[in-house]
Amino acid sequence: MSWIWPSFVDRELPLTREQRRAIDRDAWKMWFRNRWNFILYMLVPISYVLALPLLRDAAGMLAGTLGADGLGQRMVRAGVVILLPAACFVLAGAVLQRWRFAPCVYEATRRHGCDVCTRCGYWLRGLDDDAQRCPECGARREPMPVLPLEGDG
Numbered sequence: 001m002s003w004i005w006p007s008f009v010d011r012e013l014p015l016t017r018e019q020r021r022a023i024d025r026d027a028w029k030m031w032f033r034n035r036w037n038f039i040l041y042m043l044v045p046i047s048y049v050l051a052l053p054l055l056r057d058a059a060g061m062l063a064g065t066l067g068a069d070g071l072g073q074r075m076v077r078a079g080v081v082i083l084l085p086a087a088c089f090v091l092a093g094a095v096l097q098r099w100r101f102a103p104c105v106y107e108a109t110r111r112h113g114c115d116v117c118t119r120c121g122y123w124l125r126g127l128d129d130d131a132q133r134c135p136e137c138g139a140r141r142e143p144m145p146v147l148p149l150e151g152d153g
């Protein structure tokens with residue numbers, strides 16, 4: 001399942017299991033703090049409900065075109081109405097997660113003292129302090145946050 005819900009915390013980072021859990025919790029807190037994240041996620045099921053009549057029509061047309069009857073027709077309908085949206089859910093979820101959730105994890109990781117890139121999560125160890133960019137993705141290197149997340153501790 002890790003390809004659906006990968007951990008965005010680098011396995012190599014010198015963190016205890018408890019710290020990793022705390023990072024996950026902090027990342028979720030940050031994620032929920034921005035209501036756009038929630039709205040974007042809700043758009044996925046909402047667009048499914050709105051598209052359902054269209055999907056039914058498309059399924060009926062497809063079944064007709066294929067000349068499927070009985071069981072075949074039901075399978076075509078099930079495929080279009082259930083499997084196709086399910087694939088879209090997984091895809092949209094993965095995109096949103098990478099785009100909206102991963103940066104929260106990177107930020108939380110930094111608040112726990114590990115200098116990782118804010119864009120791609122690359123561990124910026126051993127870099128000169130005057131290195132200004134992430135060697136992995138070229139994002140500007142941000143100064144480490146000094147304050148722990150509110151409500152922490």
Ligand SMILES: [Zn+2]
Pocket residue numbers: 117118119120121122134135136137138139
């Ligand atoms: Zn990077």
